Amino acid sequence: MNFSLIVDTFEQMEQTSSRLALTDYLVSLLKRTPSDIIDKVIYLIQGKVCPDFEGIELGLAEKMAIRALAQSAGVDVPIIEEIYRKTGDLGDAAKEVAKLKNQTTLFDDKMTVERVYSTLDKIARTLGPGSQEAKLRLVSSLLNNATPRESRYIMKFVMGTLRLGIADYSVMDALALAFTEDKSNRNTLENAYNVSSDLGAIAKLLSTTGLESVKSLQITLFKPIRPMLAERASISEEALGKMGRKAAAEYKLDGERIQVHKNKEKVELFSRRLEKITDHYPDVAEAIKSIRVDEAILEAEVVAINTNTDEFLPFQELMHRRRKYGIKLAVENYPVVMNFFDVLYIDGDNKTSLTYIHRRKILEKIIKGSHNEKLRLVPQTIVEKSEQIDKFMASAIENGCEGLMIKQLTSTYRAGSRASAWLKLKREYRSDIADTLDLVITGALYGRGRRVGRYGALLLGAYDSKSDIFRSTCKVGTGFTDQLLEELYNNLENHLITHRHARVDTGMEMDVWFEPKIVIEIIASEITLSPSHTAAMNSIRLGYGLALRFPKFTGKIRYDKKPEDATDIEELVSLYKKQMRTITGGR
Ligand code: ATP
Numbered sequence: 001m002n003f004s005l006i007v008d009t010f011e012q013m014e015q016t017s018s019r020l021a022l023t024d025y026l027v028s029l030l031k032r033t034p035s036d037i038i039d040k041v042i043y044l045i046q047g048k049v050c051p052d053f054e055g056i057e058l059g060l061a062e063k064m065a066i067r068a069l070a071q072s073a074g075v076d077v078p079i080i081e082e083i084y085r086k087t088g089d090l091g092d093a094a095k096e097v098a099k100l101k102n103q104t105t106l107f108d109d110k111m112t113v114e115r116v117y118s119t120l121d122k123i124a125r126t127l128g129p130g131s132q133e134a135k136l137r138l139v140s141s142l143l144n145n146a147t148p149r150e151s152r153y154i155m156k157f158v159m160g161t162l163r164l165g166i167a168d169y170s171v172m173d174a175l176a177l178a179f180t181e182d183k184s185n186r187n188t189l190e191n192a193y194n195v196s197s198d199l200g201a202i203a204k205l206l207s208t209t210g211l212e213s214v215k216s217l218q219i220t221l222f223k224p225i226r227p228m229l230a231e232r233a234s235i236s237e238e239a240l241g242k243m244g245r246k247a248a249a250e251y252k253l254d255g256e257r258i259q260v261h262k263n264k265e266k267v268e269l270f271s272r273r274l275e276k277i278t279d280h281y282p283d284v285a286e287a288i289k290s291i292r293v294d295e296a297i298l299e300a301e302v303v304a305i306n307t308n309t310d311e312f313l314p315f316q317e318l319m320h321r322r323r324k325y326g327i328k329l330a331v332e333n334y335p336v337v338m339n340f341f342d343v344l345y346i347d348g349d350n351k352t353s354l355t356y357i358h359r360r361k362i363l364e365k366i367i368k369g370s371h372n373e374k375l376r377l378v379p380q381t382i383v384e385k386s387e388q389i390d391k392f393m394a395s396a397i398e399n400g401c402e403g404l405m406i407k408q409l410t411s412t413y414r415a416g417s418r419a420s421a422w423l424k425l426k427r428e429y430r431s432d433i434a435d436t437l438d439l440v441i442t443g444a445l446y447g448r449g450r451r452v453g454r455y456g457a458l459l460l461g462a463y464d465s466k467s468d469i470f471r472s473t474c475k476v477g478t479g480f481t482d483q484l485l486e487e488l489y490n491n492l493e494n495h496l497i498t499h500r501h502a503r504v505d506t507g508m509e510m511d512v513w514f515e516p517k518i519v520i521e522i523i524a525s526e527i528t529l530s531p532s533h534t535a536a537m538n539s540i541r542l543g544y545g546l547a548l549r550f551p552k553f554t555g556k557i558r559y560d561k562k563p564e565d566a567t568d569i570e571e572l573v574s575l576y577k578k579q580m581r582t583i584t585g586g587r
Contacts, residue, residue, distance in 0.1 A: 001034055003111040006044065007149050013164050017502040019468060022166065025040050026174035035207040039200030040117045045171060047162035049121050051198045053224050055276030068136045069155070073097045094155035098148035104320035111150050116142065120157055126237050160576065161494075163515050165503045167468050167564055171199055179206050192217040194226045194416030197274050201407055219339040219350050221295060222261050224270040226416035228342075230405060232571070233423040233436065234578060236389035236500050239406040242420060248356060248409060249392045251401045252379045252424055253339055254315045255303035255562055260338075262288055262296045272560045280321040283331045284338055287374040291366055297345035298363070300338040303376065307335050312400035322559065340367050341378040341405075344413055352413035356421075359413065382409075393425065401449045435549070436574065437462070437567040438558050440470050441492065441518045442501065443510030454489050459510050460522065460551070462535045463566045470516045471569060472506035473535035473546060474524070479553030488557065491518055516563045521556035524548035527576040536569045536576075546572050 009029040013022055026045065033041045043049055050056055060068075066084065070077045072248075075097075084093040119142045123135045139158055143151050156162040169186075172193065176185040178515060192202050192214045205214050233239035240247065257272040258281070267285040269278045278285050284302060304317035320334045321327070343363045344352050351359055360380065367377050379396075383389050383406075393404050403426035411421030426435060439460035447456030457477035461470030480488070495515040500506070503516055529540060530547030537545040558565075 001032075001037060001041075001113040003113050003116050003150055003153075004147075005029065005032060006041070006113060007153055010153060010162075011149070013166075017500070019170070019502065021499075022164075022502065023170055023174050023177070026166070026171065027178045030174055030178035030203075035204065037113060037117070038207050041113060041203040042104075042171065042200040044113070044117065044157065045166060046168075046199070046339050047157065047160060047164070049117065049124050051200060052273065052275045053197055053222075053270055055278075058120065058160060060123060061132060061137065062090070062159070064132050064136045065139065065155065065158060067256050068139035068143065069094055069097050071136070071552065072140040073101055074402045075100070086405070089158050089161065091152045091156035091161060094143065095148045095152035098143070098146065098151040111146050112516070116157070118140060123158065163495075163497060163501075165501055165515060167503070168199060169465075169468050169564070175199075175203055175206060177267060180211055180480050185211060188215055189345045190416070191215075192403045195219050195223075195224055219297070219328070219345050219352075221263050221297065221345070222268055224259050224261070224274040225297065225344055225352075226274065227257065227259065227272060228414050228416070228422060229418040229420060230422035230424040231420045232575075233406065233425050236386040236393070236425065239423045239425050240383070240386050240389065242423060243406060243408050246382070246384050246409060248360070248380055248407045249383045249389055250341060250378045250405045250407065251305050251339075251396045252405045252426070253301040253312065253378065254400065254402045255301045255312075255336075255339075256315070256318050258284070258300050258302050258338070259344075260288055260290060260296065260298045260300065262293075262298075264294050265289060273562050273565075276308065279324075279327065281336065282327065282372065284336065287338070287372050290370045290372040291375070293346055293366060295345065296343070296366070297349045298340055298366075299342040299344065300340040302336050302338050302423075304334055305337050314400070318405070337374050337376055339376050339378045342413065352415060353360055353414065355410050356407050357409045357475050370394045384539060389425070395429070397427055429476045436521050436554060437572070438519050438561055439522050440472065440516045440563045441488075441514055441520060442470055442504045442506065443471065443508070443513045444492070445475070446511045451485070452552050454485050455492070455512075458520075459506060459508055460490075460520070461504060461506070461516065461566075462569050462572050463564055464505075464535075466569075468503065468564075468565070470504050470546065470563065471535040472504075472508055472533045473539065473572065474522070474533065474548035474551040475508070476520075476522060476551040476553055478551075479555065481555070484553070484555060488518070488520075491557075505534045507534055518560040519558040519563060519566050521558055522548065522551045523554050524552070525550040527572065527579055536573050539569075539573050540576060546576055 009025050009166040013025050066080050070080045083096050087093045091392045119138050123138050126134045142154055147152055172186045173183055176183050196217055213354040259270040261268045267288045269281055271277045304313040317334055320330050340363055343359050367375055381392055396404055406423040406425055408421040440459050442461045443459035444455040445457045447454045457475045459472055460474050461472045464471050492514055495517045497513050500513050501515055527546050529544040529550050533544050533545040
């Protein structure tokens with residue numbers, strides 16, 4: 001397949017702000033893609049070479065990419081640096097550099113998708129000493145035969161700066177349309193995605209053996225399952241009512257969610273975003289080996305702990321584990337324990353269709369049988385009265401938890417869905433103010449005074465899952481320490497764009513815009529009607545959206561959340577309604 005087909009499509013996609021048009025371009029690209037490489041094309045659309053859970057990154061340093069460009073064009077590094085300075089993007093620089101070359105003699109052979117993909121894959125898999133030099137050679141050999149427009153995208157892939165803004169859901173829409181002519185089949189694809197987390201593999205199945213084989217896709221070890229999520233409840237009475245007056249209450253620990261996959265001595269750990277994070281917790285991976293079943297998929301919350309007092313420590317402590325180097329020391333200085341709360345698969349058996357009570361029994365047996373103090377069960381009790389919940393809540397809070405999870409005893413595990421079979425009951429919900437919200441940074445205003453050279457306020461959006469768009473709900477400028485401001489600034493640099501992103505909707509004017517990527521946690525005093533913010537526009541009153549009043553950053557950057565995991569517009573609407581009920585005394 002000619003790589004120019006991808007280039008043409010991506011160029012068109014970059015120039016549109018319409019989501020429908022984005023899907024159309026994708027559909028036409030997918031229809032023209034041969035089945036044997038459709039998985040690769042899907043990964044390229046997502047700017048990757050494989051699904052996230054494989055934990056493989058291209059990992060070429062910027063300095064090396066500049067050298068590769070210099071080599072391919074036969075010019076000195078400072079010339080490339082100058083072009084890069086002017087264009088501000090290495091992809092654009094690669095295009096300019098390629099134009100400098102004598103093109104006519106170079107493009108006898110057409111660049112193919114197969115060649116681009118296999119070289120990118122090699123770059124990603126080249127590791128260890130001398131790997132940067134080897135990667136450099138691979139990039140420059142690819143650039144040698146690429147046209148200027150192709151060079152631009154090759155460089156964007158290599159640097160991880162392809163910014164098409166395509167969410168998984170849009171890719172599924174496009175797949176359903178391209179291969180079944182019916183968008184409603186997206187649901188089948190979504191179910192398959194929930195148990196495999198691999199859109200490339202699903203696309204391949206769909207295009208080769210059809211929709212029926214996608215339907216029969218099974219849980220596979222080391223392919224993470226998309227997590228079941230919880231809805232909110234405000235008070236214990238409400239939670240109990242929704243559960244049919246009998247439920248399990250579990251501590252809601254303030255750590256990181258981990259999905260454990262084990263096959264005998266092989267153990268991998270996946271984050272809530274389903275990225276492989278085994279390297280952050282080698283001590284946990286080792287401890288898991290003491291579990292006495294061959295094959296298992298389990299879920300747990302990993303929490304930092306004070307080993308002297310056995311107290312849980314706040315979520316932020318786990319940040320010390322998010323590093324590539326020096327992990328050995330971090331393991332010693334920041335000990336953790338695993339607190340298991342679910343079992344999804346044991347020795348060839350899918351357990352997700354069993355009831356909660358049944359799964360908990362299996363889990364208790366396995367974890368107790370491991371006799372390993374790092375592996376624990378999430379504290380749990382069965383409740384039938386709201387006073388029991390309140391009492392258990394008090395003990396959870398005293399023990400450093402965020403609150404409770406209330407779980408329906410008869411419920412199955414519903415992968416990838418936010419279901420009312422799980423309710424989260426947090427301490428703050430008890431006041432009339434809104435709960436913390438997880439919002440996506442979409443733009444910023446430059447700072448003044450002490451914040452010159454940094455951002456003064458960030459524009460935040462909630463997720464509108466129905467249309468796959470982030471709609472603005474507030475600007476936030478408080479709650480930032482100097483250190484957090486610096487960290488955010490450096491992170492946001494990687495996502496800077498010159499115009500409002502196609503998936504961002506707002507009535508606000510900003511100094512700069514970002515790809516919607518980074519999620520932060522916000523606490524606010526109230527939700528109000530707003531003529532300029534577009535979140536939930538027209539849902540409460542015509543011409544008005546919902547905005548947060550006195551928003552404040554809590555200090556938590558939610559690295560564990562994808563932008564699509566941010567607070568949904570519907571949650572915002574229900575929080576608003578709840579708040580109004582409280583104000584009017586339930587009338
Ligand atoms: P939040 O923003 O409240 O942390 P979330 O949006 O990350 O939640 P939810 O499904 O809304 O995800 O809340 C459940 C989260 O709480 C899980 O993802 C998990 O990380 C954490 N958690 C802590 N203890 C438990 C438990 N006992 N059972 C399930 N999840 C738990």
